[in-house]
C-alpha cells in the first residue's frame with residue numbers, strides 16, 4: 001500500500017495496522033527533521049505529531065499535496081510552535097511594534113488552506129527539478145541544521161560557491177511560487 | 185515602509201533553525217517590522233517540509249525506532265472517530281505586555297525595554313550596549329549615535345548586519361537612506377561611508393560575524409571620531 005492508501009485506511013476504517021505501518025515509514029525521518037530544527041526531544045514531538053495524524057487523517061486531501069508533504073507540514077508547524085515557545089526568537093503579531101501591510105488587511109481573507117496547499121505543490125515541483133548539488137546543500141542546512149558556512153566546509157566547497165548554489169535554489173523555488181500565483 | 189531587506193541566506197538559515205543566535209535575533213526583529221520577509225520565511229519553512237519529505241536517502245536512523253512506534257501505538261484510541269474539520273491549532277500564549285514599542289518583542293525579551301537599557305557611554309553622542317546570548321558566535325551590540333556622526337568605510341572580516349530601530353542613516357557612497365526596519369549590510373570587502381541623518385539619534389541593533397571582530401560599525405564610529413580613518 002502506498003502512503004495515500006494508508007492514510008485513507010486510517011481515516012475511513014480506523015485501521016491501526018495501517019497506522020503502525022505509516023509510523024514505521026515516517027518516524028525515523030521525522031525525528032531527523034525535528035532534531036535538525038534544534039529540538040532535542042524529537043521523539044516526543046514525533047509521537048505527538050503521529051497522534052495528530054491518527055486523529056486528523058480525514059482532513060488529508062491527496063489532490064492537494066503528497067502524503068509526505070502533508071505529514072512534514074504538520075511536523076514543521078508543531079516544531080515551529082515549540083521553537084516559538086522555547087529558544088528561537090520569533091516575531092509576535094501581538095507585539096505593539098509589529099507591522100502589517102495595508103494590502104493584507106484591506107483585501108478579503110483568501111482561502112488560507114487552499115493557498116497553502118497551492119504553495120506546497122509549487123515547492124514540491126521546484127524541489128523535483130533542483131540539481132543534486134543544490135538539493136544536497138539545502139538538505140544539510142535543513143536536516144542537519146548546519147549553517148551554510150558549516151555545510152560548505154562539510155562538502156569541501158568554497159563558501160562563495162555554497163552561497164551561490166543556495167541563491168540559485170531559492171530563485172527557482174521563487175519562480176515556481178510566482179508562476180503558481182499567476183495561475184491562481 | 186521597509187526597503188532594505190535581509191540576505192536570502194540569512195533568512196534561509198533562520199527558517200531551517202540553523203541560524204546563529206545573533207542572526208536569529210536580528211531576523212526576528214526585522215520580521216516584526218517587515219511583512220515581505222515574513223512571507224519569504226514562511227515559504228522557506230514550507231520548502232524545508234517539502235525537502236525532507238522527498239529526501240528519503242538522508243534520513244538518519246533512530247536507534248530505538250521500534251520502541252517509538254510501540255509508544256505511539258500505545259497512545260492510539262481506535263474508537264476515536266477521524267476528525268474531518270480543519271481546526272486551527274491553538275496559538276502560543278500572549279507575551280507579558282511589552283513596556284514600549286521601540287524594541288521589537290524578540291529583542292525586548294532579552295534586554296528589556298528601551299527606556300531601561302543600561303547604556304555604556306563611549307564618547308559624546310555615542311553609547312553602546314553589548315547583548316549576550318549564549319551560544320552566539322556573532323558579536324551582538326546596540327548602538328546609539330548622534331545626528332551627523334559619520335561612519336567611514338573600514339575593512340572587516342565577516343558579514344555585518346545593522347537593523348535601524350530609530351532615526352536614520354544615509355549611505356553617502358552607494359546612495360539610499362535607512363530608516364526603522366531597514367537592514368544596512370556590509371560584506372567583508374565593502375567600503376562605504378554612512379552618515380546619521382539629522383534630527384534624532386540613530387538606534388541600531390548590529391550583528392557581526394566572527395568572534396574577533398573589533399572593526400564593526402561601532403569601532404568605525406570610534407575610529408572616525410578619533411580621526412583614525
Ligand SMILES: [Zn+2]
Pocket residue numbers: 186188189190214218220221222
Ligand atoms: Zn525585509
